[in-house]
Amino acid sequence: MSSSSATRRVTDTRRSREISIADIARVAGVSHTTVSRALRDSPLISEETRKRIQQLALEMGYTPNAIAQSLQTRRTSTIGLVVTSIADPFLSEVVRGVEEVARSAGLSVFLSATHNDPAQEIAVIETFHRRRVDGILVASSRITGEYKQRLDQIRVPTVLINSQAESQYELLHWVAVDDVAGARLAVEHLLTLGHRAIGYLGTNSRPRSCRQRREGYQAALASAGLVPREEWVIVMAAEEASPQEDVLCGRRALQRLLDAGVTAVFCQNDMMAVGILMACYRRGLAVPAELSVVGFDDIEMASYISPPLTTVRQPRIELGRLAMQVLLDLLQDQEGCNHVLSPMLVVRESTAQPSTSRPATRR
Amino acid sequence: MSSSSATRRVTDTRRSREISIADIARVAGVSHTTVSRALRDSPLISEETRKRIQQLALEMGYTPNAIAQSLQTRRTSTIGLVVTSIADPFLSEVVRGVEEVARSAGLSVFLSATHNDPAQEIAVIETFHRRRVDGILVASSRITGEYKQRLDQIRVPTVLINSQAESQYELLHWVAVDDVAGARLAVEHLLTLGHRAIGYLGTNSRPRSCRQRREGYQAALASAGLVPREEWVIVMAAEEASPQEDVLCGRRALQRLLDAGVTAVFCQNDMMAVGILMACYRRGLAVPAELSVVGFDDIEMASYISPPLTTVRQPRIELGRLAMQVLLDLLQDQEGCNHVLSPMLVVRESTAQPSTSRPATRR
DNA sequence: ACTGCTAATGCACACGTGTGCAAAGATCAA
DNA sequence: TTGATCTTTGCACACGTGTGCATTAGCAGT
Numbered sequence: 001m002s003s004s005s006a007t008r009r010v011t012d013t014r015r016s017r018e019i020s021i022a023d024i025a026r027v028a029g030v031s032h033t034t035v036s037r038a039l040r041d042s043p044l045i046s047e048e049t050r051k052r053i054q055q056l057a058l059e060m061g062y063t064p065n066a067i068a069q070s071l072q073t074r075r076t077s078t079i080g081l082v083v084t085s086i087a088d089p090f091l092s093e094v095v096r097g098v099e100e101v102a103r104s105a106g107l108s109v110f111l112s113a114t115h116n117d118p119a120q121e122i123a124v125i126e127t128f129h130r131r132r133v134d135g136i137l138v139a140s141s142r143i144t145g146e147y148k149q150r151l152d153q154i155r156v157p158t159v160l161i162n163s164q165a166e167s168q169y170e171l172l173h174w175v176a177v178d179d180v181a182g183a184r185l186a187v188e189h190l191l192t193l194g195h196r197a198i199g200y201l202g203t204n205s206r207p208r209s210c211r212q213r214r215e216g217y218q219a220a221l222a223s224a225g226l227v228p229r230e231e232w233v234i235v236m237a238a239e240e241a242s243p244q245e246d247v248l249c250g251r252r253a254l255q256r257l258l259d260a261g262v263t264a265v266f267c268q269n270d271m272m273a274v275g276i277l278m279a280c281y282r283r284g285l286a287v288p289a290e291l292s293v294v295g296f297d298d299i300e301m302a303s304y305i306s307p308p309l310t311t312v313r314q315p316r317i318e319l320g321r322l323a324m325q326v327l328l329d330l331l332q333d334q335e336g337c338n339h340v341l342s343p344m345l346v347v348r349e350s351t352a353q354p355s356t357s358r359p360a361t362r363r
Numbered sequence: 364m365s366s367s368s369a370t371r372r373v374t375d376t377r378r379s380r381e382i383s384i385a386d387i388a389r390v391a392g393v394s395h396t397t398v399s400r401a402l403r404d405s406p407l408i409s410e411e412t413r414k415r416i417q418q419l420a421l422e423m424g425y426t427p428n429a430i431a432q433s434l435q436t437r438r439t440s441t442i443g444l445v446v447t448s449i450a451d452p453f454l455s456e457v458v459r460g461v462e463e464v465a466r467s468a469g470l471s472v473f474l475s476a477t478h479n480d481p482a483q484e485i486a487v488i489e490t491f492h493r494r495r496v497d498g499i500l501v502a503s504s505r506i507t508g509e510y511k512q513r514l515d516q517i518r519v520p521t522v523l524i525n526s527q528a529e530s531q532y533e534l535l536h537w538v539a540v541d542d543v544a545g546a547r548l549a550v551e552h553l554l555t556l557g558h559r560a561i562g563y564l565g566t567n568s569r570p571r572s573c574r575q576r577r578e579g580y581q582a583a584l585a586s587a588g589l590v591p592r593e594e595w596v597i598v599m600a601a602e603e604a605s606p607q608e609d610v611l612c613g614r615r616a617l618q619r620l621l622d623a624g625v626t627a628v629f630c631q632n633d634m635m636a637v638g639i640l641m642a643c644y645r646r647g648l649a650v651p652a653e654l655s656v657v658g659f660d661d662i663e664m665a666s667y668i669s670p671p672l673t674t675v676r677q678p679r680i681e682l683g684r685l686a687m688q689v690l691l692d693l694l695q696d697q698e699g700c701n702h703v704l705s706p707m708l709v710v711r712e713s714t715a716q717p718s719t720s721r722p723a724t725r726r
Numbered sequence: 727a728c729t730g731c732t733a734a735t736g737c738a739c740a741c742g743t744g745t746g747c748a749a750a751g752a753t754c755a756a
Numbered sequence: 757t758t759g760a761t762c763t764t765t766g767c768a769c770a771c772g773t774g775t776g777c778a779t780t781a782g783c784a785g786t
């Protein structure tokens with residue numbers, strides 16, 4: 001009994017029951033109904049009692065119980081945000097944009113990571129569904145066909161951000177950046193500088209963006225009447241989709257690229273470009289004098305490294321904001337429409353005219 | 364009427380009521396009590412009906428309503444995480460550690476940002492309280508005395524991570540890195556290399572860590588019988604506590620440091636060090652040959668820039684994991700204890716012996 | 727004085743789940 | 757056969773809030 005009472009005491013101390021509208025009602029000598037209405041500024045309540053009760057609530061330190069409200073209204077004012085990795089510099093800006101818009105709309109956001117594992121992705125979504133979130137955002141989703149049925153059951157308004165899944169479902173909405181166009185911008189920039197032997201470095205950890213950026217790369221070369229040689233295109237195998245892994249891929253790939261004889265390389269993302277730059281620093285290869293490097297994403301780091309990286313900017317915060325905005329529309333029963341954002345080339349100092357090849361054609 | 368019915372239809376389509384244990388009970392021909400117990404593997408239920416009901420729940424695609432459960436059990440299995448900025452590379456690792464441990468303990472985490480504004484910090488905490496989170500984590504808190512009363516009312520188990528507030532409350536628990544010791548490590552490293560004119564560069568946007576790291580800096584110099592000249596110590600004024608702002612501070616400070624005649628500089632954080640490195644790159648100053656630079660935090664970027672940055676590592680993920688662990692203890696009515704983690708020096712390539720000063724004393 | 731109307735309030739139920747207690751049925755011992 | 761014990765189930769209430777409907781009071785009009 002002593003242990004039981006001790007436990008009780010601790011519990012009571014810590015969880016000293018929150019005061020409810022019933023408590024306020026008791027003190028004010030009215031029904032809980034009246035309190036509920038008064039706090040919600042219902043026109044049914046007289047000016048006088050409303051003021052009195054609101055004042056009382058303040059004095060008693062009342063905080064509405066959002067759980068009870070949610071149960072009643074069947075709305076949680078809550079959304080779930082699923083990302084592959086929280087520490088990814090690309091995603092954290094997206095998260096920031098999402099949180100910003102969500103917060104100003106009075107929504108709270110659950111955050112969870114999946115480590116690029118489709119099974120975990122579904123698990124997280126199911127957890128969010130259990131919590132009855134009003135909507136779900138998924139960044140870099142890898143949901144494949146086998147989960148379609150489960151998603152159909154859940155049926156929560158969902159918006160994908162830069163989905164990596166190859167197939168689309170009419171149920172899901174999405175927001176994405178035009179990978180093909182972005183890649184074209186990057187490669188056209190290198191072509192303009194005079195490069196002809198241009199490599200592509202990608203990773204299979206984000207299959208869709210890898211494929212599309214490669215398509216853009218090839219299209220740009222084709223427009224210039226060039227066909228990339230097989231050894232110019234390198235797609236590294238990586239199980240994780242982490243920044244560390246990407247850098248490592250970049251570092252490992254430099255030798256192969258040099259062997260292939262390229263004078264410039266377009267990387268699937270900035271972290272891979274960083275890996276290339278590190279490898280160049282190690283072996284004393286001057287960038288951009290001896291090798292031009294272009295990235296993709298324009299993460300913060302891109303402008304802080306030496307030399308500052310020429311890259312293709314994805315409007316990361318905008319991507320998050322927009323996705324959240326689309327979700328907000330869906331939550332208000334409006335028709336959500338999908339968006340393709342245009343990326344933009346940011347020329348910094350990791351690209352220049354080729355020196356080892358013959359001089360570029362001047363016009 | 365037509366518009367009303369249309370609205371109704373849309374609503375019904377989208378929010379086709381989730382099935383509840385009552386629905387299962389109806390189909391199974393038992394009471395909802397039995398279903399509830401069967402799903403929770405209560406020993407009160409016979410093996411046979413339990414199996415039958417669990418199977419039925421599966422077939423009917425039942426997902427427990429966590430909101431209703433929370434209302435009943437007075438536990439949400441939810442925590443709130445408050446950060447100053449989501450995109451901060453230091454914090455995102457902390458968030459990662461928190462989420463990792465929380466998730467494996469079956470807790471979901473709300474994330475919200477305050478932009479280093481104490482008022483918003485309180486607002487976020489109140490929102491979390493409304494949602495009846497079981498606990499709260501605050502990174503780089505700036506809660507000042509004026510909010511103490513409000514916090515007393517709320518009384519949710521709270522753990523601070525690297526709090527920036529100068530005063531402590533016995534109510535709150537905390538986890539932090541030993542700033543003084545970290546700074547000593549950095550400066551002693553520079554002293555060992557032979558530097559004597561060592562600068563300190565800080566920012567007032569994180570007042571407590573600025574003060575403590577400066578103390579460590581001065582203590583280390585004092586141990587070597589040195590007293591820093593006034594112009595060696597620069598504390599930049601910044602309203603925002605953002606990575607961008609820190610870099611800018613670093614870039615702006617270089618000239619003043621050079622004017623002060625230092626051969627090495629210890630920066631309050633890595634981003635400021637990055638700013639210094641950028642400024643050096645711009646003016647063609649060789650690092651570490653002409654100036655040694657040490658940072659603090661060891662964010663990912665530190666190892667990726669050129670030259671790789673010598674810095675003091677804060678165990679960022681550990682910080683997040685540990686804070687969450689302490690909170691878990693508190694949630695189980697165990698006594699939570701505070702922790703001071705020891706930082707660690709990571710020597711890379713931004714530090715070397717001074718060349719412009721007289722040779723260091725060899726032993 | 728009676729009717730009709732408006733304003734203000736409370737009753738009772740709903741949201742979906744968990745649990746103490748009673749009750750019914752089953753089993754067993756005497 | 758009876759009483760006792762155990763197993764299994766359901767009733768009824770609780771958690772805290774929102775809302776349709778009934779009720780009461782007040783007031784004006786006839």
